[in-house]
Amino acid sequence: MNPFLHQTVALPRRSGWPHVLRVAGLAALAWAGTAGAVDLNTATLEQLRSVRGIGPKTAQIILQERDRGGRYISFSDLSDRVRGIGPKRAQGLQAAGLTVDGGGLRVSGQGESARQGPPGARPSPAPVAPRPARR
Template identity: 40%
Template sequence: MKKSLWAAILLSLGLSFSAMAAVDLNTASVTELESVKGIGPAKAQAIVDYRKSHGGFKTVDELDNVKGFGKKSVDNLRSELSVGKSAKVSAAKPEKKTN
């Protein structure tokens, strides 16, 4: 009985912490973006479309360039969003060896 109670508590805590993690604008799916309060289906799709056509976000502030978002909405969402690696990564050129 005690083990199952602890398991339930740990599971609850784990789910709570995962819900608090910031959503990455460069990797999140439409569904993941919709989980953020203030982002509905149309805005989530607009973020994904912007990301595809611009190679990803460099900063959360760049969200201001997406239709449906302004400075105030970006400021309100800032704590729930993050920006990891850009969706479009340029290929590295191989180094030339000199003899």
């Protein structure tokens, strides 16, 4: 037996059932993470608090800012508007099951200009100044 290719320590034999249950349990947890998604724009205080990484104070601030400034358009919009949630934390909240508009289209980097248009309308791109002619 080659110690580099094979394990040299004897392990106790396992029956098939605990392993199957463990794999099934992990699959159920992975599925529950996607099924239990919480939409940032429609969630209540309790639903926001159920997301890992959002406490009672942060949930309250998210709701107050949503009432004051309107719907969130993206996770970068969330991190711009809510103090204490940076891009890294917003990414962690997304991994924990938080979504923007049900996880559909995510417009990132639009900020205030996208929020000023009518609801449901896509914002027009910023005008681009023409380049000066080369001589």
